[in-house]
Amino acid sequence: MINIDELKFDEKGLIPAIVVDSVSKKVLTLAYMNKESLKITMEKKLTCFYSRSRQQLWLKGETSGNYQHVVSITADCDNDALVVVVEPDGPACHTGAESCFFNDVWQNDELKEFSLEGLVKLIEGRKKEKTEGSYTTYLFEKGIDKILKKVGEECTEVIIAAKADDKKETIYEIADLAYHTLVLMIQMGISLEDIHKELASRHVIDKKVKQEKMTK
Numbered sequence: 408m409i410n411i412d413e414l415k416f417d418e419k420g421l422i423p424a425i426v427v428d429s430v431s432k433k434v435l436t437l438a439y440m441n442k443e444s445l446k447i448t449m450e451k452k453l454t455c456f457y458s459r460s461r462q463q464l465w466l467k468g469e470t471s472g473n474y475q476h477v478v479s480i481t482a483d484c485d486n487d488a489l490v491v492v493v494e495p496d497g498p499a500c501h502t503g504a505e506s507c508f509f510n511d512v513w514q515n516d517e518l519k520e521f522s523l524e525g526l527v528k529l530i531e532g533r534k535k536e537k538t539e540g541s542y543t544t545y546l547f548e549k550g551i552d553k554i555l556k557k558v559g560e561e562c563t564e565v566i567i568a569a570k571a572d573d574k575k576e577t578i579y580e581i582a583d584l585a586y587h588t589l590v591l592m593i594q595m596g597i598s599l600e601d602i603h604k605e606l607a608s609r610h611v612i613d614k615k616v617k618q619e620k621m622t623k
Contacts, residue, residue, distance in 0.1 A: 426454060448477060471497065558584070
């Protein structure tokens with residue numbers, strides 16, 4: 408753990424801070440901090456930046472309510488840039504967008520990045536647009552009973568593949584189960600963030616249990 412005095416602020420006393428969503432890993436914004444705003448960030452556990460245009464401190468969410476709860480702060484190898492991982496209460500961008508980075512410049516279609524968030528958006532689109540010939544749309548049209556049946560079937564397939572010690576088939580079936588579980592989540596209005604928060608709360612409980620065992 409390095410000391411704040413070891414960080415290299417520029418000639419204006421600023422250091423760039425790249426803000427990243429702890430769940431989606433998406434870059435939310437690029438802002439700047441000075442030593443005072445960084446100290447406030449660590450004390451309040453909320454992002455506080457230095458506005459170069461207004462030349463004053465700026466606590467993110469103070470007026471909008473879209474606070475960013477800080478998970479961690481990491482400096483690069485030269486100690487002249489920061490990555491701030493956060494759990495946001497709302498959009499990062501003043502336009503109302505989740506991230507400030509949404510203007511596509513170029514993309515290599517052959518190396519297009521896959522993400523659970525992207526898959527969720529695709530599934531949500533199939534529910535809203537009712538795409539003809541889409542299996543996902545078919546599941547939503549059939550309703551909760553059909554979706555639950557598929558989740559049950561895929562769960563059974565995972566058990567069978569794993570019992571046979573077939574790693575490749577188990578991976579395939581887990582992927583099927585994950586997809587149908589996402590369909591169920593969207594049908595019920597459950598987000599990835601909901602699951603993330605639930606798992607995070609269990610992690611804290613598990614950590615406390617381990618600490619209690621170590622003290623006995």
